[in-house]
Amino acid sequence: MTNFLNRNLKIITIINTVFVSANSLWIMFLPYFFKSVHLSGFMIGVIYGFSGLANALGRFFGGRLSTVVGIKYDIMIGYLMFSLWPIMFLTSYYIYGVVIGSFGTGLVVPAKSMFVVEQTNKRRGFTYMFVQRFLPSLFPALLLPVGAYLYYKNLFYVSLILGSLGIVSTIPLLFKLNTKERKKNSKRILRSKIFVFPRIIFILPFIFLVIAYSLDSFSSSVFSWYIPLFLNIKGYGVLFYGVFSSLTTITIAFGSLFSGYLVDKLNPYRSLILLWIILSIIVFIFALANNIDIILITYLIWNTIDMIDTVAGPILIHDWFIKEKRTLAYGYFSGFIRIAGISGLFVSGLIVSISLTLPFLLKGIFNIVGAILIFIIYKFKRHYF
Numbered sequence: 581m582t583n584f585l586n587r588n589l590k591i592i593t594i595i596n597t598v599f600v601s602a603n604s605l606w607i608m609f610l611p612y613f614f615k616s617v618h619l620s621g622f623m624i625g626v627i628y629g630f631s632g633l634a635n636a637l638g639r640f641f642g643g644r645l646s647t648v649v650g651i652k653y654d655i656m657i658g659y660l661m662f663s664l665w666p667i668m669f670l671t672s673y674y675i676y677g678v679v680i681g682s683f684g685t686g687l688v689v690p691a692k693s694m695f696v697v698e699q700t701n702k703r704r705g706f707t708y709m710f711v712q713r714f715l716p717s718l719f720p721a722l723l724l725p726v727g728a729y730l731y732y733k734n735l736f737y738v739s740l741i742l743g744s745l746g747i748v749s750t751i752p753l754l755f756k757l758n759t760k761e762r763k764k765n766s767k768r769i770l771r772s773k774i775f776v777f778p779r780i781i782f783i784l785p786f787i788f789l790v791i792a793y794s795l796d797s798f799s800s801s802v803f804s805w806y807i808p809l810f811l812n813i814k815g816y817g818v819l820f821y822g823v824f825s826s827l828t829t830i831t832i833a834f835g836s837l838f839s840g841y842l843v844d845k846l847n848p849y850r851s852l853i854l855l856w857i858i859l860s861i862i863v864f865i866f867a868l869a870n871n872i873d874i875i876l877i878t879y880l881i882w883n884t885i886d887m888i889d890t891v892a893g894p895i896l897i898h899d900w901f902i903k904e905k906r907t908l909a910y911g912y913f914s915g916f917i918r919i920a921g922i923s924g925l926f927v928s929g930l931i932v933s934i935s936l937t938l939p940f941l942l943k944g945i946f947n948i949v950g951a952i953l954i955f956i957i958y959k960f961k962r963h964y965f
Contacts, residue, residue, distance in 0.1 A: 588699050588757055589711050592692065595750045596716040599659070602746025604720030605727040606666055606739040608825055611808050613669075613736060622929035629926035631682040632801065636918035638686020643911020646691035652754045658687035659754075663747040666740035686918070690911035695759070697898045698906075704898075705843030705891045713836030713887060721829035728825075785957045789896060790913060792950035794920030796856075796889060799943035801924030802931050806939060811875075813936065824876070828883050835884030840891050848892035849958035855888040856951040860944035867940030 585593065614624045638658070646654040665681025693712075700707040730739045803810070811824065842851045859882065866878040894910065901909045931938050 585707070585711070586699060588759075589696065589707070591753055591756050592696060593711045593715050595655075595753050596712060597719055598746055598750050600716040601719040601723055602743045602749075604723045604829070605730070605746075606669075606736065606743045608724060608808075609727055609731045609736065609739070611806075612731060615809075620929070624929065626926060626929075627678055628801070628928070629922050631678045632918055632922035632925050634679040634682035635686040636915045636922060638683040639689050639911050639915035639918060640686075641911075642687035643690040643908045643915075645687060646907050651691045651695050651759045652757045654691045655688050656751055656754050658684040659747055659750060660684070661687070663744045666743045670737055670740055686915075689914050690907045693894045693914075694898065694906045694910050697894050698903070703840075703844050704895055705840035705848075706837060707840070708891050708894065709836035709840030709887065713890065714833050717829050717833035717836065721826045721833065724826040724829060725823060728823075783900075786900065786909075786913070788953045788957050789893070790916045792852075792953040793889060793893060793913075793917045795946035795950050796943075797917045797921040798924040799939070799946040801921035802928045802942060803939035806928065806932055810936065824879075827876075827880065831880045831883045832887065836887045836890070838884060839887040842888065843891050843895065848896050849954055851888050852892050852954045853951045853958070855885045856947040856954070859885050860947045860951075863940050863944040863947070867937040867944075 611624065614627070619627070642654060642658065645657075649657070661684025662681045663684075665677045665684075668677030668680070696708055696711050697704060727739050730736060811820065839851070839855070842855070846854070862878050862882050862885070866875060866882060869875050869878060893913065897910045897913055898906055928939070931942070935941075
């Protein structure tokens with residue numbers, strides 16, 4: 581580990597790395613699995629829609645749960661719930677597994693995201709992405725071809741078992757976190773209405789930020805499961821997708837550091853505006869290209885710069901709200917975004933059936949609109965605060 585990480589951040593980095601690595605063996609190949617059990621594109625979209633809904637509810641709930649049980653126990657509960665997901669796929673309970681597992685990951689997001697930002701004194705963007713994306717993406721890059729091979733050999737159940745065991749193995753590390761949390765009045769907090777929106781989120785920049793991110797989430801969700809099938813239509817099978825995903829994961833790892841550095845250098849506002857506009861152009865090219873070299877290059881560039889929203893959002897929320905309100909605010913922020921993603925998932929089958937390139941064209945258009953909204957926040961932010 582590097583010297584700019586304190587003890588807590590080192591532990592979170594290890595947990596993230598193990599968690600993502602375990603998932604890389606199976607979760608990327610679910611579209612192939614769904615096709616193998618003869619599910620239609622519409623039904624696949626519905627299943628991913630339920631996943632998004634459960635995840636959004638988990639984020640709303642997790643924003644308050646962490647104030648009751650503490651950060652480490654909030655993450656622990658979420659990971660234990662997620663570990664049931666691959667096991668339930670083995671018993672054909674797809675929908676139940678999706679709901680429970682996705683709700684579990686939703687519980688984790690607000691507390692862990694704000695905890696990482698709060699633990700960082702300097703180079704917040706770079707450090708956040710190092711902990712949350714860079715190292716957690718390197719080992720999956722090596723394991724994705726293994727997952728592809730296991731699926732190709734009809735050993736997908738092995739990937740599911742290994743994935744579940746890998747997730748559970750992170751639990752002991754959580755006890756080593758030093759969160760220094762005060763004891764809360766749990767009964768009072770539990771009696772509060774979890775889904776009543778607090779007044780702190782009704783500030784105009786927060787609303788604009790939610791809209792901009794929601795547009796990105798909606799358009800991204802439309803093709804989240806469609807990429808491997810899009811490549812398959814163009815004549816590239818599961819083994820190619822395994823290698824393709826491995827290269828993409830490595831690109832995401834180093835692209836995350838670039839995004840974090842850019843946020844530190846330019847600030848979150850300018851970074852979002854610049855890279856969302858560039859991303860729109862790249863996505864347009866990817867959608868219309870037929871040459872595999874152009875498809876590969878544009879997709880790698882796409883994943884290099886598509887990390888900017890991952891780091892900019894938590895830092896903005898951290899800066900806008902006081903410490904006692906950050907986790908709650910981020911829970912609602914990320915929950916609203918996931919709800920927008922649900923809409924994309926439920927209509928994804930319909931959109932794909934209209935045109936093979938329409939999902940990518942929507943992403944490009946919505947990112948341009950999002951960049952305009954971020955510009956408005958940045959331009960007039962002095963009037964808001």
